Amino acid sequence: MSNRLSEFQQYRTRMNDRIAQMDHLGIKRFFNLDTVAYKDGALSAKEKELLGLVASMVLRCNDCIDYHILQCMDAGWSDAELNEAFNVALIVGGSIVIPHLRHAVETVDLVHQMKAEGAG
Amino acid sequence: MSNRLSEFQQYRTRMNDRIAQMDHLGIKRFFNLDTVAYKDGALSAKEKELLGLVASMVLRCNDCIDYHILQCMDAGWSDAELNEAFNVALIVGGSIVIPHLRHAVETVDLVHQMKAEGAG
Amino acid sequence: MSNRLSEFQQYRTRMNDRIAQMDHLGIKRFFNLDTVAYKDGALSAKEKELLGLVASMVLRCNDCIDYHILQCMDAGWSDAELNEAFNVALIVGGSIVIPHLRHAVETVDLVHQMKAEGAG
Amino acid sequence: MSNRLSEFQQYRTRMNDRIAQMDHLGIKRFFNLDTVAYKDGALSAKEKELLGLVASMVLRCNDCIDYHILQCMDAGWSDAELNEAFNVALIVGGSIVIPHLRHAVETVDLVHQMKAEGAG
Amino acid sequence: MSNRLSEFQQYRTRMNDRIAQMDHLGIKRFFNLDTVAYKDGALSAKEKELLGLVASMVLRCNDCIDYHILQCMDAGWSDAELNEAFNVALIVGGSIVIPHLRHAVETVDLVHQMKAEGAG
Amino acid sequence: MSNRLSEFQQYRTRMNDRIAQMDHLGIKRFFNLDTVAYKDGALSAKEKELLGLVASMVLRCNDCIDYHILQCMDAGWSDAELNEAFNVALIVGGSIVIPHLRHAVETVDLVHQMKAEGAG
Numbered sequence: 001m002s003n004r005l006s007e008f009q010q011y012r013t014r015m016n017d018r019i020a021q022m023d024h025l026g027i028k029r030f031f032n033l034d035t036v037a038y039k040d041g042a043l044s045a046k047e048k049e050l051l052g053l054v055a056s057m058v059l060r061c062n063d064c065i066d067y068h069i070l071q072c073m074d075a076g077w078s079d080a081e082l083n084e085a086f087n088v089a090l091i092v093g094g095s096i097v098i099p100h101l102r103h104a105v106e107t108v109d110l111v112h113q114m115k116a117e118g119a120g
Numbered sequence: 121m122s123n124r125l126s127e128f129q130q131y132r133t134r135m136n137d138r139i140a141q142m143d144h145l146g147i148k149r150f151f152n153l154d155t156v157a158y159k160d161g162a163l164s165a166k167e168k169e170l171l172g173l174v175a176s177m178v179l180r181c182n183d184c185i186d187y188h189i190l191q192c193m194d195a196g197w198s199d200a201e202l203n204e205a206f207n208v209a210l211i212v213g214g215s216i217v218i219p220h221l222r223h224a225v226e227t228v229d230l231v232h233q234m235k236a237e238g239a240g
Numbered sequence: 241m242s243n244r245l246s247e248f249q250q251y252r253t254r255m256n257d258r259i260a261q262m263d264h265l266g267i268k269r270f271f272n273l274d275t276v277a278y279k280d281g282a283l284s285a286k287e288k289e290l291l292g293l294v295a296s297m298v299l300r301c302n303d304c305i306d307y308h309i310l311q312c313m314d315a316g317w318s319d320a321e322l323n324e325a326f327n328v329a330l331i332v333g334g335s336i337v338i339p340h341l342r343h344a345v346e347t348v349d350l351v352h353q354m355k356a357e358g359a360g
Numbered sequence: 361m362s363n364r365l366s367e368f369q370q371y372r373t374r375m376n377d378r379i380a381q382m383d384h385l386g387i388k389r390f391f392n393l394d395t396v397a398y399k400d401g402a403l404s405a406k407e408k409e410l411l412g413l414v415a416s417m418v419l420r421c422n423d424c425i426d427y428h429i430l431q432c433m434d435a436g437w438s439d440a441e442l443n444e445a446f447n448v449a450l451i452v453g454g455s456i457v458i459p460h461l462r463h464a465v466e467t468v469d470l471v472h473q474m475k476a477e478g479a480g
Numbered sequence: 481m482s483n484r485l486s487e488f489q490q491y492r493t494r495m496n497d498r499i500a501q502m503d504h505l506g507i508k509r510f511f512n513l514d515t516v517a518y519k520d521g522a523l524s525a526k527e528k529e530l531l532g533l534v535a536s537m538v539l540r541c542n543d544c545i546d547y548h549i550l551q552c553m554d555a556g557w558s559d560a561e562l563n564e565a566f567n568v569a570l571i572v573g574g575s576i577v578i579p580h581l582r583h584a585v586e587t588v589d590l591v592h593q594m595k596a597e598g599a600g
Numbered sequence: 601m602s603n604r605l606s607e608f609q610q611y612r613t614r615m616n617d618r619i620a621q622m623d624h625l626g627i628k629r630f631f632n633l634d635t636v637a638y639k640d641g642a643l644s645a646k647e648k649e650l651l652g653l654v655a656s657m658v659l660r661c662n663d664c665i666d667y668h669i670l671q672c673m674d675a676g677w678s679d680a681e682l683n684e685a686f687n688v689a690l691i692v693g694g695s696i697v698i699p700h701l702r703h704a705v706e707t708v709d710l711v712h713q714m715k716a717e718g719a720g
Contacts, residue, residue, distance in 0.1 A: 015462035015465060015466060018466075019461065019462065019465055022465070024444075024447055026451070026636060027447050029629075030450055030451065030633060031458075033211060033630060034458075037208055037626050038208070041204050042198070042200035042201045042204045043201050043205065047170070048204065050167070051170065051171060051205060054171045054174060054175050055178045055208065055209065055213070058179055058574075059213075061456050061459060063458075063459035081162045081163050083262055083267070084161050084162045084264075085163065086264075086267065087157055087264055087270075088157055088158070088171045088172060089171075089175065090267060090574070091154050091157040091266070091270065091574060092172060092179070092184075092574050092576055093179075093574040093576065094572050094575075094576070095270075095304070095571050096295075096299045096301050096572055096573065097574065098271075098304075099301060102251070102252070102255035102259065105255060105259055105262070109258070135582035136582070138586075139582065142563055142585070144564075146276060146277050146567040146570075147563070147566065147567050147581075149269075150273060150567075150571065151578075153270060153273065175576075176576070178454075181540070181576050183578075183579035184578075203622055203627070207626040207627050207630075210454070210630055211454060211455050213454040214418075214451060215451050215452050215454075215630075216418075216452055216656070216659050217454065218663075218664075219661060219663035219664065221627075222612070222615035222619065225615060225619055225622070226615060226618075229618070273571060277567055277571040278568070281564050282558070282560035282563065282564045283564040288564065288568055290527070290531065291530065291531060291534045291568045292572060294531045294535050295534050295535060295538045295569065298538065298694075299538055299539070299573075320522035321522045323384045323522065324384075324521050324522045325531060326387065328528055328531045328535065330386075330387060330390055331386070331390065331514050331517040331695050332532060332535040332539070332544075332694050332696055333539075333693075333694040334658075334691060334695075334697065335390075335394045335424070335691050335692050336415075336416070336421050336658075336693065337694065338424075339423035339424065341379065342375035342378075345375060345378055345379055346375060346378075386516060386517050389509075393509055393510060394691050397506050397687055402678070402680035402681045402683065402684045403681050407647070407650070408688055410647070410651065411650065411654045411685060412692060414651045414655050415655060415658045415688065415692040416692070418655045418658065418659055424692075441642045441643050443642065444642045444648065445643065448638070448651045449655065451633060451634050451637040452655040452656070452659070453655070453659075491702070492702070495702035495705060495706060496702070498702075498705055498706075498709070499701065502683055502705070504683045504687055507683070507687050507690060507701075510687075510690055510691065510695075511698075514698070536696070543698075544695070544696060
């Protein structure tokens with residue numbers, strides 16, 4: 001089923017392909033470095049994704065929030081644990097984060113719905 | 121020995137006391153909520169402090185970085201783990217974070233130095 | 241009549257209910273503290289809403305702008321007064337605020353239109 | 361043909377007219393100052409538009425990005441040169457800029473498409 | 481007596497003079513527009529200064545906070561009213577505002593001290 | 601002669617060395633990518649430094665401003681051209697940029713003074 005989250009995933013894939021096609025060495029290396037930053041190391045990939053999520057929330061970027069929620073849920077963070085991360089982001093970033101908290105909570109619900117429908 | 125970190129800690133304590141003395145109910149409750157947000161829950165206090173640190177770095181607040189580094193090191197995060205968190209913050213926030221990375225790395229060194237001197 | 245403002249109000253109510261249902265004590269207390277911050281005190285509720293509006297504009301959050309415009313107009317601020325607040329936000333925040341000024345001015349017009357239609 | 365870029369241009373024109381109609385002296389003078397800032401001077405208009413574009417990207421404002429891309433392409437910056445500016449913005453601003461890079465790259469493609477259709 | 485606030489005022493005056501001396505028409509007109517934005521109009525100068533203060537706090541600019549606190553206290557806002565404005569800024573901007581709240585509260589105290597010494 | 605700019609340069613060098621010594625692959629690669637982003641390419645190194653300067657001003661990072669002013673002046677931008685870039689940053693970023701404009705103008709003066717003293 002199509003929803004804003006699956007549409008974002010398709011748009012993200014399509015435009016990332018388009019950007020790769022531009023073949024700018026610096027941009028390609030940045031994308032690579034961004035991917036590597038979330039791999040297992042002294043911190044686990046799972047821990048790093050949660051850091052990425054909170055950073056995205058306090059910087060108020062919905063697309064980044066959606067991406068990291070998908071990664072966090074794949075990595076095994078529970079809803080209760082995500083809510084705790086949301087709370088830290090809310091306290092650090094203040095009420096200006098609330099619209100992004102609404103977005104994040106809706107995204108978590110969409111992921112559960114997509115998984116229940118076998119499309120996650 | 122006095123350094124910028126010990127001076128910050130004294131200033132922070134003095135001004136937080138001054139703010140408490142103002143006795144504004146909303147501000148007092150916010151400070152309390154801020155403290156509670158980093159207590160053990162679905163996520164551990166240790167995990168939450170690292171989230172607070174990364175949030176502080178991408179929002180580029182040196183005082184907040186210093187506070188959370190002190191908390192993170194008390195909670196048991198190693199230098200190697202902190203470096204990984206710094207790297208996530210750097211990738212998310214970009215080169216504008218570099219001056220705060222310099223500050224953070226210096227703070228970690230100061231904490232080690234203060235602990236070696238028995239003042240930590 | 242349905243428009244982006246009425247849709248926002250419905251979405252906001254629905255997701256705030258969903259967040260309340262998550263029953264996270266910290267998040268619930270933050271929402272409560274946020275509500276209380278705009279009640280009459282040493283400053284009037286009316287004055288505080290205008291502060292919230294300007295803060296929302298310089299931080300460039302359209303949902304927050306819409307919420308505070310609705311509150312400000314309910315509290316009795318005139319269009320001329322709102323324009324003055326918009327001007328302060330524009331000067332403080334610069335041309336990057338202009339897209340949010342366009343949004344804010346459209347929202348004021350939508351509120352008047354909804355009130356004229358008896359739906360405000 | 362209608363697309364998000366032509367719709368933005370129409371919305372922008374309509375709302376800027378509405379704002380002018382409000383006749384607030386400070387706001388009108390700010391808009392005028394904003395226009396003048398990008399005129400030929402010690403730096404050329406062409407150079408200034410590229411500065412405006414990079415500023416818009418690191419501040420993460422899609423509408424501002426679209427406006428400056430249109431101006432930059434009119435001023436004669438090539439796609440290769442724009443990509444270099446995108447790369448500087450990406451390095452300075454970090455991965456949080458990526459959603460806006462996707463938007464910017466799509467906008468460049470839309471401008472080319474509109475020009476090919478004789479509607480640019 | 482010299483303190484960080486009087487030093488800031490001297491530095492601000494000296495550098496604003498230096499900037500005026502550069503004689504850049506756009507910059508001079510911006511400074512003029514900035515001054516005019518806080519004059520009596522549909523909103524009073526007093527009300528506008530409080531808006532400027534809250535905007536400065538959520539944008540986390542200590543120099544701007546100091547300037548607007550001086551203006552607000554000259555305009556007649558009481559400490560209790562300033563505290564209420566601080567609280568709105570804290571709720572909107574979150575714990576990342578706390579270092580600036582400490583700065584702001586210290587500035588209010590310095591202004592009172594300077595006035596008591598006849599130097600305000 | 602020692603001043604805040606020469607002290608910044610020494611601190612920057614010392615801490616960048618310390619960071620390199622940490623030997624974190626991701627951080628090292630980011631620093632390398634950051635350096636490469638300002639090399640001659642489709643845009644000249646000179647043009648890119650000016651983009652970096654304006655990005656630093658609207659993001660309000662004094663250390664970044666100082667670094668890019670040094671690079672820009674080395675690359676041959678004149679004071680009149682820098683003032684134009686400052687003006688674009690001021691218009692885009694608003695009065696919240698003014699403290700950083702004061703800092704930037706002082707830095708330009710310090711660079712001239714250091715060059716006159718043969719220390720630049």
